[in-house]
Amino acid sequence: MDSSEIRINNGVLWIDSEAYPLRNISRVGSRWIDPQPIKAAAVRAFIIRTFICLIVAGIVGTGSAAGGVIIFLAGMAVLIWRLSLALKLQPIYGLVLNTSGVQQDAVWSYEEDEVRKLVVAITEAIGHPDTAQMILNLNHVVGGDVIQQYGSASVGKQVGAGAGR
Numbered sequence: 039m040d041s042s043e044i045r046i047n048n049g050v051l052w053i054d055s056e057a058y059p060l061r062n063i064s065r066v067g068s069r070w071i072d073p074q075p076i077k078a079a080a081v082r083a084f085i086i087r088t089f090i091c092l093i094v095a096g097i098v099g100t101g102s103a104a105g106g107v108i109i110f111l112a113g114m115a116v117l118i119w120r121l122s123l124a125l126k127l128q129p130i131y132g133l134v135l136n137t138s139g140v141q142q143d144a145v146w147s148y149e150e151d152e153v154r155k156l157v158v159a160i161t162e163a164i165g166h167p168d169t170a171q172m173i174l175n176l177n178h179v180v181g182g183d184v185i186q187q188y189g190s191a192s193v194g195k196q197v198g199a200g201a202g203r
Contacts, residue, residue: 073127080124
């Protein structure tokens with residue numbers, strides 16, 4: 039997990055190296071990504087792939103019993119590893135800023151409280167843009183690309199969406 043510094047001074051919100059003038063921010067909010075659908079899909083895929091692994095190992099096992107066992111054990115090791123990664127997923131909470139009609143996901147964190155405190159602090163600073171001075175540190179910032187997908191067959195990727203990495 040990464041950390042990120044959020045500063046508000048001189049009427050500007052700084053999220054790492056990204057600057058948002060407080061007077062241009064029209065809305066501050068949060069959103070979250072629920073990993074439960076991903077976990078359910080991972081369990082379904084695990085079950086289906088286990089049956090495929092059994093079939094392939096059975097076919098290989100008719101020619102060589104040792105080969106069938108090796109194929110089954112190797113396949114199951116990979117499948118269990120992938121399932122365990124999916125089951126470890128946590129909800130992710132994001133700070134959403136609207137500026138000039140454009141919505142941006144500025145920071146993502148594993149801690150809902152961090153994002154809520156950030157929303158309150160930014161909202162208060164918008165009310166007093168010239169006097170607000172503060173530094174906030176987020177300790178559970180999520181790194182990586184932000185993937186947005188709607189529907190099971192849709193594919194969309196947004197790289198580097200804000201300072202949340």
